[in-house]
Amino acid sequence: xxxxxxxxxxxxxxxxxxxxxxxxxxxxxxxxxxxxxxxxxxxxxxxxxxxxxxxxxxxxxxxxxxxxxxxxxxxxxxxxxxxxxxxxxxxxxxxxxxxxxxxxxxxxxxxxxxxxxxxxxxxxxxxxxxxxxxxxxxxxxxxxxxxxxxxxxxxxxxxxxxxxxxxxxxxxxxxxxxxxxxxxxxxxxxxxxxxxxxxxxxxxxxxxxxxxxxxxxxxxxxxxxxxxxxxxxxxxxxxxxxxxxxxxxxxxxxxxxxxxxxxxxxxxxxxxxxxxxxxxxxxxxxxxxxxxxxxxxxxxxxxxxxxxxxxxxxxxxxxxxxxxxxxxxxxxxxxxxxxxxxxxxxxxxxxxxxxxxxxxxxxxxxxxxxxxxxxxxxxxxxxxxxxxxxxxxxxxxxxxxxxxxxxxxxxxxxxxxxxxxxxxxxxxxxxxxxxxxxxxxxxxxxxxxxxxxxxxxxxxxxxxxxxxxxxxxxxxxxxxxxxxxxxxxxxxxxxxxxxxxxxxxxxxxxxxxxxxxxxxxxxxxxxxxxxxxxxxxxxxxxxxxxxxxxxxxxxxxxxxxxxxxxxxxxxxxxxxx
Numbered sequence: 001x002x003x004x005x006x007x008x009x010x011x012x013x014x015x016x017x018x019x020x021x022x023x024x025x026x027x028x029x030x031x032x033x034x035x036x037x038x039x040x041x042x043x044x045x046x047x048x049x050x051x052x053x054x055x056x057x058x059x060x061x062x063x064x065x066x067x068x069x070x071x072x073x074x075x076x077x078x079x080x081x082x083x084x085x086x087x088x089x090x091x092x093x094x095x096x097x098x099x100x101x102x103x104x105x106x107x108x109x110x111x112x113x114x115x116x117x118x119x120x121x122x123x124x125x126x127x128x129x130x131x132x133x134x135x136x137x138x139x140x141x142x143x144x145x146x147x148x149x150x151x152x153x154x155x156x157x158x159x160x161x162x163x164x165x166x167x168x169x170x171x172x173x174x175x176x177x178x179x180x181x182x183x184x185x186x187x188x189x190x191x192x193x194x195x196x197x198x199x200x201x202x203x204x205x206x207x208x209x210x211x212x213x214x215x216x217x218x219x220x221x222x223x224x225x226x227x228x229x230x231x232x233x234x235x236x237x238x239x240x241x242x243x244x245x246x247x248x249x250x251x252x253x254x255x256x257x258x259x260x261x262x263x264x265x266x267x268x269x270x271x272x273x274x275x276x277x278x279x280x281x282x283x284x285x286x287x288x289x290x291x292x293x294x295x296x297x298x299x300x301x302x303x304x305x306x307x308x309x310x311x312x313x314x315x316x317x318x319x320x321x322x323x324x325x326x327x328x329x330x331x332x333x334x335x336x337x338x339x340x341x342x343x344x345x346x347x348x349x350x351x352x353x354x355x356x357x358x359x360x361x362x363x364x365x366x367x368x369x370x371x372x373x374x375x376x377x378x379x380x381x382x383x384x385x386x387x388x389x390x391x392x393x394x395x396x397x398x399x400x401x402x403x404x405x406x407x408x409x410x411x412x413x414x415x416x417x418x419x420x421x422x423x424x425x426x427x428x429x430x431x432x433x434x435x436x437x438x439x440x441x442x443x444x445x446x447x448x449x450x451x452x453x454x455x456x457x458x459x460x461x462x463x464x465x466x467x468x469x470x471x472x473x474x475x476x477x478x479x480x481x482x483x484x485x486x487x488x489x490x491x492x493x494x495x496x497x498x499x500x501x502x503x504x505x506x507x508x509x510x511x512x513x514x515x516x517x518x519x520x521x522x523x524x525x526x527x528x529x530x531x532x533x534x535x536x537x538x539x540x541x542x543x544x545x546x547x548x549x550x551x552x553x554x555x556x557x558x559x560x561x562x563x564x565x566x567x568x569x570x571x572x573x574x575x576x577x
Contacts, residue, residue: 020087020106023094026068028053028061031101040087040106060089064102067091078109139208139229143186145222147172159231161204179203182471185212186225193222197445199474200229207232207471209449232449268309269302270454273444279306279436286434287313292386294371294431295409297438299549300485303409304369306438311365316405319364324357327373334378335394342395358391358402365405371431372412372423383427406431411550441482441489448478451486455493467497469505476507480514483545513541513575541575544568548577 011032014021020037024030033048043056054061063077074092087106094103133140139156143149149167157163160180167175172184182201189196189212200208209230217223269280286293287310295303304323311321329337340356357366368374374382385391386406390399408431417423441447452469460467469477482488492511500509507515516538547557558568571577 022104022106023101024053024064024104025101028064030056037106040108060091060104063089064091064104067093067102139227139231141186141225141227141229143172143225143227145190145224147184147186147190147225149175150224156229159206159208159229160202181208185210185227188212189214189225190222197478199449199471199478201471209446269305270450271444271447272450273439273446275439275444276447279438280309282434282436283310284313286310286436290314290316290405292405292431292433293407293436294414294434295407295436295438296414297409297411298440298485299411300487301438301440302486303411303438304367306436307365307367307369307407307409310407311367311405314365314405316364320361321365321367322357322361323367323369325369327370331375334375335381338378339381339391340393342393353393353395356391356393358385358404359400361404362402363404365407368406368408370410370412371408372410372414372417376422376424379424379427383424383430386427386430441485445478448482448489449474451489452477452493455490456497459494459497462494463497465497465503467500467503467505469496470507472507473505473510476510476515481542483542484549511576513577516541537575540571541577544571544575544577548572 014023014032015034017034018036020040021032021034022030022037023032030048030051030053033043033045037043038045038048048056052061053064057079059079060077063075066072067075071093074090076088076090078088080087088109090105090107091102094101133142133151133153136153136155139159140153141149141156142151149170149172152160152164152167162180167180172186175181176184176187180203183198185196185198185200188198193214195211195213197209197211200210202208209232210227212225212227214222215224215226269276271277271280283293283306293307293310295306297303307323308321311317324338326334336354336356338356338358340354340359343350343353385402388399389402389404391402392399414423414428414432418425418428441451452474456467456469459465477489477492484491492514495511496505496509500506543561544557547561548554551557551560554568554572555565558565561568563571
């Protein structure tokens with residue numbers, strides 16, 4: 001009786017509270033029921049006082065029993081306590097000297113929603129998440145640091161043919177075991193603690209290009225993993241539709257021919273990466289004018305191909321396009337080859353003389369590849385041509401006006417050469433009017449799958465075969481560094497089409513160097529120890545590939561590596577380079 005008197009002493013305080021409150025003892029009997037609670041439920045004080053909760057609110061009594069029996073700290077449920085209103089009830093144990101039981105707080109959902117929507121940070125976060133997830137064309141997954149799925153967007157539901165309820169709150173490895181997909185990029189990101197891209201086989205038979213990106217907290221630990229999923233099948237369908245639309249543009253009016261031409265050229269460049277698309281767009285803008293273009297990038301990235309596209313898109317497309325490899329011409333003959341010579345200009349000269357490449361390219365485009373290899377004395381003569389568009393043959397004093405567009409390319413850092421004195425500063429600035437940089441293939445992974453399929457189609461037609469590539473083999477190639485860039489990927493696919501015994505290219509069909517680099521890279525990303533001789537082989541193979549890509553001559557490559565020509569030849573055979 002003492003406890004009941006103490007509880008009743010708080011009646012005025014509880015009744016004055018604007019939130020609905022109710023006290024229920026451990027047997028289920030209602031001890032207090034304040035004014036706000038009576039208004040929310042439509043119950044009178046007389047109808048509830050001393051009554052058992054089970055007779056008035058049976059669903060709520062089931063919830064209260066759970067708290068009492070399982071010793072839960074709290075529970076929140078939504079109940080329709082009247083015919084018109086739904087009420088949120090938060091129940092918590094209350095144990096003190098005065099009372100032992102449950103305290104229940106009654107709240108209207110509208111008041112809770114109002115409070116939440118008034119929080120600016122909540123509104124901003126909700127808007128950003130909704131826009132990010134619901135408007136994305138690609139599938140998006142958000143997982144926590146343990147690999148538990150937090151949320152997926154509508155695009156993911158359509159791509160995977162699942163609902164968010166089927167995967168939310170579950171571990172990604174459990175989804176792998178159930179066969180939803182064959183591997184989880186989230187698991188790989190958590191292992192490697194870095195961005196991972198792989199080909200994922202989905203239960204419905206589709207192949208997905210999946211990229212997982214870690215999101216770190218303030219302490220540097222992974223807090224979330226955001227996964228971007230893109231359907232190869234859908235992309236190929238879109239590409240086919242684009243090709244059909246390009247055919248239709250041939251029927252359009254003459255003023256649309258320029259636009260159609262650019263679309264046709266974009267078809268020739270196999271890319272899905274933002275960097276390459278940006279380089280192509282810049283090249284198309286440069287094609288509309290006669291300004292000098294300087295294309296930079298490693299050997300094999302496609303500098304010559306891009307120069308050809310610029311010529312084809314320009315007003316000079318009906319004129320010649322002459323390509324000159326500045327590094328392949330002997331230093332003593334560079335000037336004569338570029339600018340030509342008169343008869344009797346030097347010993348061994350042709351009797352009638354010879355026009356230079358500038359004259360041969362008149363009315364068209366002259367592509368000076370590996371411009372960094374030009375001797376300094378020839379650089380000054382090139383600079384004079386760029387200033388006044390005139391050439392003077394060796395042995396002549398008469399200048400000739402030449403109408404030609406210059407495109408230069410190099411795999412070297414011309415600014416470093418300027419500082420070292422091996423390249424003229426004024427010539428560098430004269431060439432660097434419209435700079436276009438082509439990234440290495442390893443820096444634009446999105447381009448590897450379409451390039452592989454492009455060269456597969458090309459060499460299947462050439463060799464009259466019908467080869468395809470498995471997802472595991474594609475994953476290895478996707479993570480291979482390709483030091484030889486596009487040239488290497490073309491040669492590799494041709495090799496696989498010719499030598500693979502079956503119709504499907506498997507992981508074991510790939511060259512040892514490709515598979516071993518993938519294994520070593522996986523090892524470097526973990527805490528495992530890799531055998532020393534494997535590391536040495538990896539470094540040797542990579543160094544030799546880089547040297548051969550940089551120096552087109554095996555002798556020059558051997559010299560740059562500090563070994564003799566025969567040693568380099570033997571090691572190339574060993575590593576199948």
